[in-house]
Amino acid sequence: MGIYQDRLKMDWELKFMSWAEGWWGSPILDQILPWFTYLGSHFAVVLFIVLCWMISKQRKIFRPLILLYAIQSAVIYGLKFLIQRQRPFFFLETAPKILKGPGEILDPSFPSAHAAFSFMMATLLTLWFPRYRILFFVLAAFIGWTRIYLGLHFPTDAVVGGLLGYGITRIYIFYLSRRDDRESNNAKERKQSFKLS
Template sequence: MLIEKFDNTILLFIKNNMHFYLLDKLMIFFTMLGNDGRLWIVIGLVLLVTKKYRKEGLLLLISICIGAILGEGIIKHLVCRNRPFTHYPGIKLLISKPKGYSFPSGHTTAAFTSAYVLSKSFRKYTVVFFSIAIAIAFSRLYLYVHYPTDVIGGVVLGIISAKIGIYIFNKVNIKKLRSEVKDFYHS
């Protein structure tokens, strides 16, 4: 199949030509940054508790949740794609074996959702946000836990999730929502 050949050619190229000690450590670091979307969730929470950037934090967290629900909650269980290391039992992983299915990459989804949302509010850091997202996505290939098409799917899903989050956020009257929450707690 053409997709399998594409995926395997890229993974084998990375495995055979790019691995060395320092890059191993760097890729483990970037993958750990993306674990469970923690980096992005922490950024969202910091923004949320900062009065000036509360809206940005809320938008980021909403968008990350949309990506997680769509990717981890729905798509992975519909596609049921095994991870690359399951097809090559001799592969020695540099990280613990991830659980769950491969498509789409959750790390990549969260990273690109976040980079897209954050770059809309903090334009001068766009290159930084997308550089981190790309490094996280590449780390998943380098560490042999995702296929290239899983990462591509994560990029697409991440941007779609960000756009859905922005759309929903713009449609909801934040002042009305705040008022309702305030009334709920004071009644």
């Protein structure tokens, strides 16, 4: 009964994905997109953090990025196991487009972690390279779309995942900015107090 009710709630998305399969389905994309979709994986995020640390040569950047990654993961996977939405390949009568690992089989569908991590990385890159912000977000949206194309996520999984990835990152950046401002002001006050004494 639970699965039947879930299917009713996702009926429009299943219809859309079935229709879209006939519209954008392609043997070439079936071969290429499984490689692109991993740009939003846990491995890609860890590699991104390590590269940021190595390129910046600043140890202080490592801890905030790890903490952001941990916060994103906690929120995303907390929602996944709270909502327990099944993945679309359990319902769609289409041939599998990707070899499903334990994550695709065991993890619930909503929201998409790949979309969240993609928008997290895009938001950070936009902060450092604002000239290329459109490119970064287009790439993040593309990664989210690959999850739908491959039958691993419903459209709303990818959309909400992307919004969470962007929103959490922006809030985190705002928090760090305010914290740095407070520390800077406190340092100035201590310096001024030292001069006066």
